Amino acid sequence: MTAPTLVLDQVSLYHGDGDETITALDHVDLSVQPGELVAIVGPSGAGKSSLLAVAGGLIQPSEGRVSIGGVELAGLNARRLTELRRTSVGFVFQSANLVPALTAVDQLRLPLTFGAVEDPRDPLELLGEIGLAAKAKRRPHQLSGGERQRLGIARALVTRPKVLLVDEPTAALDRQRSQDVVALLAEETRSHGVATVMVTHDHDVLHHCTRVHEMIDGRLGAPAAV
Amino acid sequence: MFLALREITFARGRFALMGSVVALIAILMVLLSELSVGLVNDGVSGLQRLKATSFAFQENVSKDAAFSRSIVDREAVDVWAGQQGVQEAAPFGNALINGKTDRGVDVDLALFGIELDSFLAPEVDRGTALSGARDEVVISATAAESGVDVGDTITIEQTGTTLRVVGVMPDQHTFGHVDVGYLPLRTWQEIRAGVREGDPVPDRVYDEITAVAVLGDDVDLAAGDRAAGTSSMTTEESFGASPGYTAETSTLMLIQVFLYAISALVVGAFFTVLTIQRKQEIAVMRAMGASTRYLLRDSLVQSFVLLAVSTAVGVGLGLLAGGAISATSMPFALEAAPIATATATLIVLGMIGAAVAVVRIIRVDPLTALGENR
Numbered sequence: 001m002t003a004p005t006l007v008l009d010q011v012s013l014y015h016g017d018g019d020e021t022i023t024a025l026d027h028v029d030l031s032v033q034p035g036e037l038v039a040i041v042g043p044s045g046a047g048k049s050s051l052l053a054v055a056g057g058l059i060q061p062s063e064g065r066v067s068i069g070g071v072e073l074a075g076l077n078a079r080r081l082t083e084l085r086r087t088s089v090g091f092v093f094q095s096a097n098l099v100p101a102l103t104a105v106d107q108l109r110l111p112l113t114f115g116a117v118e119d120p121r122d123p124l125e126l127l128g129e130i131g132l133a134a135k136a137k138r139r140p141h142q143l144s145g146g147e148r149q150r151l152g153i154a155r156a157l158v159t160r161p162k163v164l165l166v167d168e169p170t171a172a173l174d175r176q177r178s179q180d181v182v183a184l185l186a187e188e189t190r191s192h193g194v195a196t197v198m199v200t201h202d203h204d205v206l207h208h209c210t211r212v213h214e215m216i217d218g219r220l221g222a223p224a225a226v
Numbered sequence: 227m228f229l230a231l232r233e234i235t236f237a238r239g240r241f242a243l244m245g246s247v248v249a250l251i252a253i254l255m256v257l258l259s260e261l262s263v264g265l266v267n268d269g270v271s272g273l274q275r276l277k278a279t280s281f282a283f284q285e286n287v288s289k290d291a292a293f294s295r296s297i298v299d300r301e302a303v304d305v306w307a308g309q310q311g312v313q314e315a316a317p318f319g320n321a322l323i324n325g326k327t328d329r330g331v332d333v334d335l336a337l338f339g340i341e342l343d344s345f346l347a348p349e350v351d352r353g354t355a356l357s358g359a360r361d362e363v364v365i366s367a368t369a370a371e372s373g374v375d376v377g378d379t380i381t382i383e384q385t386g387t388t389l390r391v392v393g394v395m396p397d398q399h400t401f402g403h404v405d406v407g408y409l410p411l412r413t414w415q416e417i418r419a420g421v422r423e424g425d426p427v428p429d430r431v432y433d434e435i436t437a438v439a440v441l442g443d444d445v446d447l448a449a450g451d452r453a454a455g456t457s458s459m460t461t462e463e464s465f466g467a468s469p470g471y472t473a474e475t476s477t478l479m480l481i482q483v484f485l486y487a488i489s490a491l492v493v494g495a496f497f498t499v500l501t502i503q504r505k506q507e508i509a510v511m512r513a514m515g516a517s518t519r520y521l522l523r524d525s526l527v528q529s530f531v532l533l534a535v536s537t538a539v540g541v542g543l544g545l546l547a548g549g550a551i552s553a554t555s556m557p558f559a560l561e562a563a564p565i566a567t568a569t570a571t572l573i574v575l576g577m578i579g580a581a582v583a584v585v586r587i588i589r590v591d592p593l594t595a596l597g598e599n600r
Contacts, residue, residue: 049596058513058593079517086515093595097510099229101236106228113228114516139236156514167596 003070004031005195006055006163011064013050013218024050025061026218032163032195037186039206040199042215048199051215052165055197056089057081069162086114090156090194092166092185096148098140098155105136107151108158117159130154130184146177150184157188164189166198170205182208230528244496245536248576251489252540253547255482255572259564260548262478264557269471272336272366272399272406273461277345278439280447281318281464282306282456289459292467293320293401293436298456300433305454311445316344318439319414322404325380325389331373333380335365336401339414345441348408352376353393360413364393369405380407385422387413402469403557411435482568486575494579497529501586505594512592521587529580533573541569 013025024047032038040048053059054066057073066073068088076084085091098107108123127133130150132143140148149169156164166185170178182198182205189196198209206212211223234241283296306315319339326332340346342356348364349355353376356362365374374380378391389409399406412432419431438456447458459467466472501508508521545560552558 053593053596056513058596082512082515082517084515085513089515091510091513091595093510093513097506097595099507099511101229101233106232110229110511111514114511114514114520159515 002033005034005069006030006032006197007065007067008051008055009065009067011054011061011066013047013054013059014062023218025054027064028218028220030055030197030213030220032197034162034193034195035190036210037189037196037198037208039209039212040197040215040220041201041203041206041212046215047218048215049167050218051220052091052167052197052199055163056091056165057085083115086111087117087159088162090159090161090164092149092152092156092164092169094168094171095145096140096152098148098151100140103137103139104132104143104151107140107155111155111159119160121158121160123158126154126158144177145173146180149173149177149181153181153184153188157192157194160192162195164194164196166196166200168199168201170200170202175204178202178205227524227527230524230531234528234531240500241532244493245532245539247492248489248533248536248572249540249543251485251492252537252569252572253544255485255568256541256544256565257548257551257558258478258482258485259568260544260552260558260560261556262475262482263561263564264552264559265474265478266465266471267398267559268400268403268557269468269474270401270465271397272338272401273465273468275397275399276439276461277441278316278318278461279442280440280445280458280460282438282440282447282450282454282458283436283467285451285455285457287457290467290472291469292457292459292464294322294469296436297434298437300435302454302456303435303438306438306440306450306456309440309442309445309450309453312440312442312450314345314441316341316346316439316441317411317435318346318437319411319418320401320436321414321418322402323382323384323417325382327374327378327380327391329373329378331378333369333372333374334404335363335369335380335407336404337363337414337417338401338406338408339411339418339435340408341411344439346439348395348399350393351396353391355393356408356410357392358410359390360410361388361390362392363389363407363409364395365391365407366395366397366399366405368398368400369407370394372405382417385417385420387417387423389413402471486571489572490575490579492579493529493533493576494583497525497580497583498586501525501584505590508587508590509592509595512590513595518588522584525584525587526577526581529577529584530573533576533580537569537572537576541565 008028008030011025011028014021054061105123112120127136169181186208214221283292284298287296303315303317321337324334350364376391380389415431421427451458
């Protein structure tokens with residue numbers, strides 16, 4: 001068995017809400033191997049997005065440790081964390097969150113302008129792989145919801161990240177498009193050996209995943225059968 | 227650059243609207259610069275073209291009216307000539323008169339009375355220089371453009387004195403918006419004293435001049451003033467003694483300062499709104515690994531492109547408009563240096579306004595790209 005790419009070890013996250021302290025994550029343990037697509041399900045406010053934020057280095061946990069590709073995030077300064085996100089982490093957001101001014105192919109070029117990336121994927125080829133080669137010059141408002149989300153996935157993959165963090169990718173899609181998008185995620189995860197964590201409410205897409213965890217009140221449950 | 231230029235192309239309507247505001251400010255700025263230079267030329271070009279480095283006026287004379295109120299004893303010239311560092315000192319007289327030519331053209335002149343062998347003697351472009359005859363006058367090129375020419379005789383209304391126009395100087399020579407005419411000092415002294423043709427002239431008339439014109443580097447003006455009983459001003463300081471000069475230049479300067487401030491605020495407000503609108507997009511890019519430096523640089527490049535292009539368009543249109551206006555009687559003058567300075571100031575202050583606005587990028591939290599925060 002290979003070493004896990006993403007490790008969360010006894011991770012807790014607390015934040016203040018008036019006089020109260022909210023526990024967003026409660027001693028979470030999670031390891032994701034290369035090629036695994038792990039789904040996190042649970043009700044709103046359960047801590048799913050907090051888990052993605054901590055896993056992606058957007059926020060430091062109150063307790064516990066997080067590592068990506070063997071690199072402990074706690075020891076990194078802001079500049080190194082930004083560099084790690086640029087080179088090793090891919091984010092897929094709800095509603096894709098594409099830049100309105102950019103064409104489809106420029107959406108994929110954008111992350112490569114942030115700084116040096118070792119062996120990036122070719123934006124035009126990648127666009128062909130997700131079936132959008134013919135729409136390379138179109139801007140987000142000229143694409144369907146499913147196409148925008150596929151483009152968002154491709155944008156996250158163009159830097160060949162070790163970890164892919166996916167936030168509700170099917171929230172704004174119909175049933176068929178949701179299946180297509182998550183199938184694409186599963187295929188890319190397996191074929192490129194990415195460790196993927198997907199937060200979702202959509203139980204219809206869970207059969208694409210390697211395993212599923214339920215999250216309730218900041219606590220991550222044991223993996224459930226798919 | 228990658229994102230900056232693409233966003234300008236994408237939101238070209240929004241950027242064009244903002245750019246046209248900056249361009250309009252640039253047009254106004256160019257016109258004001260040309261008007262400033264024109265007013266300065268109209269006010270003091272006669273003084274600017276004198277070789278004098280300073281003027282010694284009557285002691286304690288009002289500084290803003292020194293050329294019209296000062297009376298200095300002729301002997302002060304010799305005292306000044308003996309001061310250390312003074313290459314030459316010469317008597318200088320100034321008086322404003324109204325007259326009419328023999329062809330019926332009304333003419334107002336600032337008469338500069340000088341000694342013909344002094345360093346103040348003017349060069350002429352047409353006609354002849356002053357030769358020593360008491361009734362000769364050489365006039366500014368701008369007076370010639372107004373209908374006075376070589377061979378005309380000007381009769382001064384106040385005294386009835388007649389002056390023959392013998393030469394025309396190159397370029398504009400004006401003082402207090404009035405064309406300059408050079409004439410022999412003695413004639414000037416008689417006119418200033420109000421001596422009419424044929425009247426006896428009291429001896430004291432020839433002892434009085436407006437100021438001592440001094441030529442020399444590193445002259446100790448205070449020491450010269452103590453010795454001669456005068457109050458000195460450098461030639462540049464003496465511009466303030468030209469009628470209306472300080473009021474005109476300070477008014478225009480105030481308008482220009484307000485324009486720069488308005489421009490910086492308008493650009494700052496535009497980029498503040500733009501940055502707020504882009505907050506989610508910026509959060510997403512920060513989450514993806516864009517550094518703060520990358521995002522700031524991109525926004526500042528965008529600001530610079532907007533400012534540079536719109537200012538260039540505005541300056542071009544301003545120059546065209548200025549060219550058309552300068553054909554009228556308005557005091558417009560085109561000079562590269564003030565326009566270049568004003569253009570650079572507009573861009574630099576605009577960039578400062580933009581920089582203050584886009585700094586809020588630093589405060590955009592990448593966490594807002596995720597989940598419920600959207």
